[in-house]
Amino acid sequence: MDVIGVKNAFFNFLKDAMRHALSAHGQSVRWAL
Structure with a gap:
């Protein structure tokens, strides 16, 4: 395989x-980010 792939x-x-x-997770993930 090549690097791009x-x-x-x-x-x-x-x-x-x-x-x-x-x-x-929705809301909790948004707060974590």
Whole structure:
């Protein structure tokens, strides 16, 4: 795999994790940030 592909996969994983965290915790996550 090339570096671009690895970076894209990593950022997609982070975005999905953040989306799940925000939908699960919502207000508390916003205050933590």
